[in-house]
Amino acid sequence: MKNNLVPDIMFDNIYDVTPELLKDIGIRGLVLDIDNTLVPYSEPIANRKLTEHLRKIESSGIQITLVSNNNLERVKKFNDCFGYYAQHNAGKPSSRCVRGCITHMKLNREEVLFVGDQIFTDCLSAHRAGVRCIIVKPIQPKENLFFNFKRTLEKPFITIYKNKRR
Numbered sequence: 806m807k808n809n810l811v812p813d814i815m816f817d818n819i820y821d822v823t824p825e826l827l828k829d830i831g832i833r834g835l836v837l838d839i840d841n842t843l844v845p846y847s848e849p850i851a852n853r854k855l856t857e858h859l860r861k862i863e864s865s866g867i868q869i870t871l872v873s874n875n876n877l878e879r880v881k882k883f884n885d886c887f888g889y890y891a892q893h894n895a896g897k898p899s900s901r902c903v904r905g906c907i908t909h910m911k912l913n914r915e916e917v918l919f920v921g922d923q924i925f926t927d928c929l930s931a932h933r934a935g936v937r938c939i940i941v942k943p944i945q946p947k948e949n950l951f952f953n954f955k956r957t958l959e960k961p962f963i964t965i966y967k968n969k970r971r
């Protein structure tokens with residue numbers, strides 16, 4: 806049985822998610838988390854490297870959508886230069902936002918991939934919607950007790966992922 810909390814792939818960062826890889830695994834649409842997946846919390850907009858990377862993915866024919874539990878202002882500002890279909894206050898780990906993206910892209914869930922940095926929100930909402938999930942390392946881990954606690958809880962699922970790959 807598939808464990809909803811175990812990522813399908815783990816990478817260092819978003820730049821490991823290349824158009825070539827996506828095509829290889831049959832992906833035609835992406836659902837992307839913003840905070841700590843694409844940019845740190847403190848960064849309102851994408852830098853040049855990220856912008857070029859996302860454009861490269863787009864120009865290979867892969868659709869991009871955004872889902873964030875952050876507010877409208879944050880998402881709107883980040884998305885201003887892209888104009889992607891985006892959901893703010895997305896309510897992850899609910900799968901509703903992911904299902905919304907799948908419908909918007911007019912794809913089957915097998916053709917969609919979620920990329921995020923958190924197991925209990927991103928990975929869970931993706932798997933609940935029946936889409937595969939890549940978890941990347943958070944760009945700038947928040948240094949507070951609650952965040953460290955969440956990271957500790959994630960560890961067993963990362964271990965399962967690593968063991969499965971052996």
Ligand SMILES: [Mg+2]
Binds near residue numbers: 839841921922923
């Ligand atoms: Mg995040």
